[in-house]
Amino acid sequence: xxxxxxxxxxxxxxxxxxxxxxxxAVVTPLVGADYRTTxxxxxxxxxxxxxxxxxxxxxxxxxxxxxxxxxxxxxxAIPEGALLWLLLDRGLVPTVDTAPPLGAYVVxxxxxxxxxxxxxxxxxxxxxxxxxxxxxxxx
Amino acid sequence: xPGQGDLTQALLDxxxxxxxxxxxAGIPVHDVPLVTVxxxxxxxxxxxxxxxAGVPTRDIRVLSNIDHPWQxxxxxxxxxxxxxxxRIRSDSSSRPDNIWGFPSYALSEAWREKTxxxxxxxxxxxxxxxxxxxxxxxxxxxxxxxxxxxGYPEMLVKxxxxxxxxxAGGGYFTVLTLSxxxxxxxxxxxxxxxxxxxxxxxxxxxxxxxxxKYGDFTRVVNAYEPHEHVYxxxxxxxxxxxxxxxxxxxxxxxxxxxxxxxxxxLQTKIVHIFRTFVAGAHGPHLWSRRKGGDGWAYQGFNYxxxxxxxxxxxKMRRLDGAERAAEYKRMGGTNTPKRRxxxxxxxxxxxxxxxxxxxxxxxxxxxxxxxxxxxxxxxxAGTRKVGADYIIDCTGLEADIAEHRVLADLLAHGGxxxxxxxxxxxERHFEVKxxxxxxxxxxxxxxxxxxxxxxxxxxxxxxQIGAQEIADDLARRGFGRRIGxxxxxxxxxxxxxxxxxxxx
Numbered sequence: 001x002x003x004x005x006x007x008x009x010x011x012x013x014x015x016x017x018x019x020x021x022x023x024x025a026v027v028t029p030l031v032g033a034d035y036r037t038t039x040x041x042x043x044x045x046x047x048x049x050x051x052x053x054x055x056x057x058x059x060x061x062x063x064x065x066x067x068x069x070x071x072x073x074x075x076x077a078i079p080e081g082a083l084l085w086l087l088l089d090r091g092l093v094p095t096v097d098t099a100p101p102l103g104a105y106v107v108x109x110x111x112x113x114x115x116x117x118x119x120x121x122x123x124x125x126x127x128x129x130x131x132x133x134x135x136x137x138x139x
Numbered sequence: 140x141p142g143q144g145d146l147t148q149a150l151l152d153x154x155x156x157x158x159x160x161x162x163x164a165g166i167p168v169h170d171v172p173l174v175t176v177x178x179x180x181x182x183x184x185x186x187x188x189x190x191x192a193g194v195p196t197r198d199i200r201v202l203s204n205i206d207h208p209w210q211x212x213x214x215x216x217x218x219x220x221x222x223x224x225x226r227i228r229s230d231s232s233s234r235p236d237n238i239w240g241f242p243s244y245a246l247s248e249a250w251r252e253k254t255x256x257x258x259x260x261x262x263x264x265x266x267x268x269x270x271x272x273x274x275x276x277x278x279x280x281x282x283x284x285x286x287x288x289x290g291y292p293e294m295l296v297k298x299x300x301x302x303x304x305x306x307a308g309g310g311y312f313t314v315l316t317l318s319x320x321x322x323x324x325x326x327x328x329x330x331x332x333x334x335x336x337x338x339x340x341x342x343x344x345x346x347x348x349x350x351x352k353y354g355d356f357t358r359v360v361n362a363y364e365p366h367e368h369v370y371x372x373x374x375x376x377x378x379x380x381x382x383x384x385x386x387x388x389x390x391x392x393x394x395x396x397x398x399x400x401x402x403x404x405l406q407t408k409i410v411h412i413f414r415t416f417v418a419g420a421h422g423p424h425l426w427s428r429r430k431g432g433d434g435w436a437y438q439g440f441n442y443x444x445x446x447x448x449x450x451x452x453x454k455m456r457r458l459d460g461a462e463r464a465a466e467y468k469r470m471g472g473t474n475t476p477k478r479r480x481x482x483x484x485x486x487x488x489x490x491x492x493x494x495x496x497x498x499x500x501x502x503x504x505x506x507x508x509x510x511x512x513x514x515x516x517x518x519x520a521g522t523r524k525v526g527a528d529y530i531i532d533c534t535g536l537e538a539d540i541a542e543h544r545v546l547a548d549l550l551a552h553g554g555x556x557x558x559x560x561x562x563x564x565x566e567r568h569f570e571v572k573x574x575x576x577x578x579x580x581x582x583x584x585x586x587x588x589x590x591x592x593x594x595x596x597x598x599x600x601x602x603q604i605g606a607q608e609i610a611d612d613l614a615r616r617g618f619g620r621r622i623g624x625x626x627x628x629x630x631x632x633x634x635x636x637x638x639x640x641x642x643x
Contacts, residue, residue: 002449064422064429064438066445071262125232125241126631127624132232132240133448133604 001120002067003060007136008053014138015116015124016046023115024108031104038108040095044084045112052080070121077113084109142166145323146301146314154552155576157307158327166314166323171200172618173330174313176300176545178203179211180235181334181585183282183291184602188238188610190289191630192619195642200326201295202315208235208286209279211336216275218365220391223276228387228440228476231261231271233447233600235278236285238607239631240600244273247281269478270439289640298324302548303331309577330613333571333583334602335545339538340364343383346532349504349512358512359504362388362533369529370399377406381514381525383501384533385413385435386473390481392531393494397484400493409494410525412516414534415472416498427469430477433485434496437477443470446595447604456567456592464559467590473534504530540587549574553581560590567592568612569605580616582609 003011020042028038056076060068088099099105125132142165150156150164161168173189175182178201186199205211221227232240242250245257260271286292298315306312306327313326342350346359360366362384369380373396380396382389393409400407417431430437445451451470458466475481488494499518507513511526540562541547549555549563554573558564564572565588574581584605586597595601614621622630633640 002445002447004450004453061426064427065443066450067443069264069266071264071266074262122241122243122246125239127628129239129622129627130607133452133607135445135449135453 001124001132001136002065003057004135004137005053005057007134008057009050010138011120011124011131011136012049012053012116013046015119016042016049016112019115019119020045020112023112027108027111031107033100033104033108037096037100040093041084041088041100041105041108042112044087044093045080045109048080048084048087052076070117073120074113074117077110077117081106081109081113144321150304153304154554155305155307156312161312161325161327166325167321168312168325168327169200170327172198172328173332173613174200174202174326174328175332175334176202176303176313177334177336177585178205178208178295179334179336179585180208180282180599181336181602181605182332183208183286184235184238185332185334185584185606185609186291186294187236187285187289188603188606188622189613189619190640190642191238191634192610192614192622193626193641193643194619196290196293198618199294200328201291202298202300202313202326203295204297204299206295206297207283208291209282213275213279215363219362219388220395221275223279224274226272227275227278229272229278229599230440230444230447231257231273233598233603234281235599235602236281237634238603239627239634240603241631244277245271248273248277265439270476284637285634288634288637300335300545302545302552303333303581304548304552305554305574305576306579310579311576311581329579330618331579331581332609333545333549333581333587334585335543335587337537337586337597338540338543338546341536341538343501343532343534343536345501345503345514346383346530353506355506358528359530360532362392362531363535366531369531370395373399373405373407373529374403377408378528379408379410379511379526381512381527381530382409382411382533383414383530384473384535385415385417385475386533386535387441387475388535389533390435390475390478392533394481394484397488397494407493409488410527411494411496412499412501412514412525413496414498414500416496423469429474434498435477436472436474438474439476441474441598442595446470446593447598447600452593452595455594458592460559463590463592467560467594470594499525537586543587546587549581558588558590562590563587565591568608570609570612578616580612582612584609 024038024042028035087093144165147164175185182201231243231245234240245261249257260268264270298317301314301316303311303313310329311331315324340363349359396407413434416434417436419432420428421431422428499516502515502517504512504514514525516523516525555571556564556573563583565583569582569584571581571583588596613619
């Protein structure tokens with residue numbers, strides 16, 4: 001899928017809501033965290049993500065193809081994960097007073113990211129036949 | 140008193156035919172809701188969509204002069220130096236045999252060959268590796284499987300389409316010329332789809348002139364016609380080859396010449412003439428700059444990737460007339476992928492002094508006293524004469540759409556017009572503008588429609604995008620069902636297990 005701005009945002013929000021929630025529901029007890037925190041983290045990935053997508057869209061303009069290679073979609077986990085951790089650590093994420101243990105955070109974040117990335121790079125096309133031709137827009 | 144079963148003057152003269160007029164001519168008439176004319180990959184992907192949307196085989200006829208949808212493509216790829224095990228220039232998820240593009244070719248290859256290499260390759264592209272592309276043989280094999288699954292052969296009618304005319308009261312008549320005792324048949328349908336491919340090849344004018352003047356068809360060849368003899372003769376006697384053109388076919392031909400040089404220790408020399416010599420990155424501003432160098436403009440696929448679903452697709456959809464033509468010009472131009480292997484070979488050639496690339500326009504070609512071919516090349520550095528034993532035209536010029544009989548007839552009698560690039564003007568949903576008739580609709584996809592609201596028409600994925608738009612439009616008109624998420628998923632499962640499509 002080669003995204004347009006609106007498609008990036010829609011795809012991120014929907015996949016985080018569906019795939020991200022499912023992964024969070026499974027991973028949370030495994031890493032010994034509480035649901036309140038992990039779902040707040042998930043929501044933060046979604047909200048901050050809108051800003052990140054604006055940045056990615058801007059950077060994409062420097063590419064002749066106006067594409068976004070799937071590797072970029074995977075590697076952007078690093079800056080996004082790092083920024084969110086800083087915010088958590090400083091208590092800047094609403095409803096999360098104390099940051100979860102770093103290990104738990106990394107496992108949860110990585111699992112959600114990987115699952116969303118995998119679905120976006122293939123299976124998403126099965127139910128949503130027109131999605132890839134509409135720059136990732138579902139609506 | 141019915142006629143002899145052939146076209147009558149009355150039929151030829153009338154843009155709109157009544158049922159009575161056709162009956163008078165005595166041509167057998169078959170009724171079917173939809174015909175697709177062409178029978179290549181364009182027809183195949185539309186039929187695939189419609190079958191998956193629940194249309195039964197009895198409601199579709201494919202009018203074609205070829206036996207398999209991939210036949211013409213197979214011929215063209217073979218002569219232009221892409222044999223079965225070689226890889227084509229097409230994205231991993233552009234699969235004519237799979238409307239979902241999932242699993243991609245890379246995933247299928249990884250699964251079949253039990254290796255993760257294709258997946259790692261796709262992950263690294265285009266940064267750490269060239270774009271992963273499928274083997275041409277695999278593309279045909281998968282299409283053969285899908286063809287059998289959807290019952291494609293049941294819908295195929297062999298013959299040469301002659302014309303499509305509007306029917307009084309709605310719909311169309313498509314005339315098919317047969318090779319058997321019945322010379323003509325007519326298909327009366329509410330919908331017609333045209334996917335007739337490239338109208339034909341056009342030679343560079345100076346090469347055409349040479350061939351006609353000297354009757355020499357063996358040393359001046361087009362890369363899209365069989366020219367294996369050139370490579371064979373180079374193995375028996377060293378020679379110089381002039382390659383003309385800066386696209387993918389030029390790259391393929393160079394690869395073949397250079398591969399043969401390595402493999403058989405040949406002394407082949409290559410002179411490469413670019414009409415437009417690209418020296419480096421080019422484009423009007425920082426947000427619109429394509430890579431280039433050594434003569435070539437570099438691009439992974441025929442078009443910038445976002446043409447098939449991203450920003451460029453969205454942008455072009457809104458443009459008309461001169462604005463659209465300008466956008467085509469901006470992103471167009473001949474180009475080829477920057478593949479590591481090709482770069483290595485050309486570098487070795489430049490260093491070894493046996494590969495030379497230059498800018499130039501060839502004014503004429505003439506035979507020299509020693510039997511070689513001399514090209515008079517006008518370039519930035521003035522006019523010079525370049526000798527060669529063979530000239531391979533890789534420019535891939537295409538003929539005008541009116542060279543195709545069905546399209547010419549449609550332009551003359553069917554109400555069709557031309558787009559800013561001179562090809563068939565189609566709507567966003569690929570209906571040919573000006574041809575609507577009653578409750579019927581006439582659609583076209585493929586190379587004949589280049590220049591429309593969607594640019595990538597003459598590609599695998601472009602044909603699928605066209606097919607999707609048409610299938611959705613047909614569903615709005617009550618023919619077939621719009622494929623929603625549930626049907627899409629259920630049909631995908633059937634595809635995955637190789638089970639027939641579910642009709643209705």
